[in-house]
Amino acid sequence: MPNSYDVIIIGAGTGGYVAAIRCAQLGKKVAVVEKQKALGGTCLIWGCIPTKALLEHAHALKVITAAKEWGVTIPAATPAIDMNQVQSRKDRIVTGLTKGVEFLFKKNKIDWIKGTARLAGKGKIEIVEGDPPSGEASTGKQTLEAKEIIIATGSSARSIPGIDIDHKRIITSDEAIGLKDVPKTLVIMGSGAVGVEFASIYRRFGSDVTIIELLPRLVPLEDEAVSAELEKSFRKQGIKALTGTKVTKAVAGANGVEIEAQTPDGKTQKLTADVLLVATGRGPVTTGLGAEDVGVSMERGYIKVDEMYRTSVPNISAIGDVITLGSGAHPQLAHVSSAEGILVAERLAGLEVRPINYDHVPNCTYCDPEIGSVGLTEAEAKQKNYDVRVGSFPFGVLGRAKMAGETEGFVKIVAEKKYDEILGVHMIGPRSTELVAEAVLALRLECTAEELIKTMHAHPTFSEAVGEAAHATHGAAIHL
Numbered sequence: 001m002p003n004s005y006d007v008i009i010i011g012a013g014t015g016g017y018v019a020a021i022r023c024a025q026l027g028k029k030v031a032v033v034e035k036q037k038a039l040g041g042t043c044l045i046w047g048c049i050p051t052k053a054l055l056e057h058a059h060a061l062k063v064i065t066a067a068k069e070w071g072v073t074i075p076a077a078t079p080a081i082d083m084n085q086v087q088s089r090k091d092r093i094v095t096g097l098t099k100g101v102e103f104l105f106k107k108n109k110i111d112w113i114k115g116t117a118r119l120a121g122k123g124k125i126e127i128v129e130g131d132p133p134s135g136e137a138s139t140g141k142q143t144l145e146a147k148e149i150i151i152a153t154g155s156s157a158r159s160i161p162g163i164d165i166d167h168k169r170i171i172t173s174d175e176a177i178g179l180k181d182v183p184k185t186l187v188i189m190g191s192g193a194v195g196v197e198f199a200s201i202y203r204r205f206g207s208d209v210t211i212i213e214l215l216p217r218l219v220p221l222e223d224e225a226v227s228a229e230l231e232k233s234f235r236k237q238g239i240k241a242l243t244g245t246k247v248t249k250a251v252a253g254a255n256g257v258e259i260e261a262q263t264p265d266g267k268t269q270k271l272t273a274d275v276l277l278v279a280t281g282r283g284p285v286t287t288g289l290g291a292e293d294v295g296v297s298m299e300r301g302y303i304k305v306d307e308m309y310r311t312s313v314p315n316i317s318a319i320g321d322v323i324t325l326g327s328g329a330h331p332q333l334a335h336v337s338s339a340e341g342i343l344v345a346e347r348l349a350g351l352e353v354r355p356i357n358y359d360h361v362p363n364c365t366y367c368d369p370e371i372g373s374v375g376l377t378e379a380e381a382k383q384k385n386y387d388v389r390v391g392s393f394p395f396g397v398l399g400r401a402k403m404a405g406e407t408e409g410f411v412k413i414v415a416e417k418k419y420d421e422i423l424g425v426h427m428i429g430p431r432s433t434e435l436v437a438e439a440v441l442a443l444r445l446e447c448t449a450e451e452l453i454k455t456m457h458a459h460p461t462f463s464e465a466v467g468e469a470a471h472a473t474h475g476a477a478i479h480l
């Protein structure tokens with residue numbers, strides 16, 4: 001039967017498309033239903049890839065602006081950013097990667113069903129609306145059958161009550177990646193990864209940037225020392241941070257946005273901005289999916305799953321941004337969704353699988369300076385009654401950092417005293433989003449600080465900061 005599959009996956013984001021490839025590798029007949037004009041989901045089209053492409057432009061501008069320091073002579077007086085070129089380069093990168101997923105689908109004989117899927121009873125999916133790539137015929141209305149269904153419908157940006165997104169003056173990250181002009185003034189609501197990344201991008205491009213954060217510090221989920229370092233660096237760069245401050249009103253007009261915020265002392269602060277970027281989080285995409293109609297248990301709109309990503313309905317699994325595991329927040333990250341997709345594919349193929357340890361998820365924030373972290377913060381370790389010892393090492397001491405002119409930040413290791421086990425590693429500074437990989441492996445292998453001390457780090461590299469921070473937990477950093 002042409003419309004019958006072993007596995008149908010709804011959504012071709014980093015959860016869905018990776019699950020599809022793994023299922024196909026394991027011999028399953030697979031289809032993916034995707035309603036967008038391209039494969040890859042939030043990460044490739046609106047998230048990780050376009051934002052990091054813009055950050056690379058910002059970095060290029062930073063280096064060129066410091067040309068004199070590098071001994072490079074540039075005839076033009078002031079380097080400036082050309083948004084047309086920025087956008088077209090970013091779009092080329094996105095298209096290259098989404099086409100790459102299409103290629104992988106063909107290679108693995110995965111069918112892309114172009115349209116919007118709705119669950120329609122046991123093992124059945126209705127394609128309710130086709131939205132094919134331009135020039136292609138719609139896959140059209142049809143019913144598909146599958147032995148197993150994986151829901152990977154992801155998330156979308158959401159606002160908070162009272163703040164209406166008009167997508168022009170009051171925008172989300174979906175619009176912020178595509179701005180044709182650099183706003184003169186940009187106010188950003190929320191200082192999670194998305195908020196601080198756009199702060200770095202647009203400040204470097206020339207905007208006057210203010211971040212408003214409800215909690216008392218920037219990047220509030222990171223270690224407190226990391227937040228303090230970021231705030232210090234942002235201040236130097238001219239990014240204003242209003243922490244402990246709540247946006248109470250935002251009204252978009254023809255010329256800008258009038259914003260009111262309540263400061264920690266209860267006073268009202270008024271701000272105006274060309275653009276207000278709402279970066280206060282994302283919510284699950286389940287509208288019209290029919291999940292509840294077929295008996296799938298939900299919680300606050302998220303699909304409830306167990307540690308093997310089974311929903312309450314047999315033969316329906318769910319992964320990625322759209323799920324909740326019940327206790328604690330589920331990280332909405334591309335690599336998390338992919339790991340969950342691989343796990344489900346292997347479970348469906350009868351392989352032995354183990355639950356994912358969410359304490360070992362790397363968190364990377366690509367602002368300038370970058371942040372990479374894994375495991376418990378110092379405060380969390382203390383809350384859990386660990387007798388902790390902490391070692392920090394500043395990047396600024398390293399020869400490699402001096403050569404690169406990237407001397408901000410540090411690596412901080414939180415270990416426990418009894419067995420010397422590493423509980424968390426927190427870094428802010430150059431290449432932190434790359435360096436964190438070693439820390440993830442260290443936590444996964446339950447390494448001690450001593451083992452990290454004995455692990456040789458090449459010289460001259462940024463990674464020496466990790467080895468030195470391990471030394472520092474024993475009070476024996478060599479270069480301090």
Ligand SMILES: Cc1cc2nc3c(=O)[nH]c(=O)nc-3n(C[C@H](O)[C@H](O)[C@H](O)COP(=O)(O)OP(=O)(O)OC[C@H]3O[C@@H](n4cnc5c(N)ncnc54)[C@H](O)[C@@H]3O)c2cc1C
Nearest residue numbers: 011013014015035041042043047117154320321332333334
């Ligand atoms: C600005 C921004 C920056 C980010 N940066 C990073 C980063 O640097 N690193 C990182 O790890 N994460 C990052 N993320 C988060 C990351 O993008 C998500 O965690 C990840 O994309 C989730 O993958 P997913 O497969 O669960 O869902 P999604 O990627 O959201 O994919 C879901 C797909 O399902 C499709 N779909 C939904 N409903 C239906 C339906 N009924 N029928 C057919 N198709 C449907 C959607 O069109 C979409 O393509 C970022 C997110 C944003 C917004």
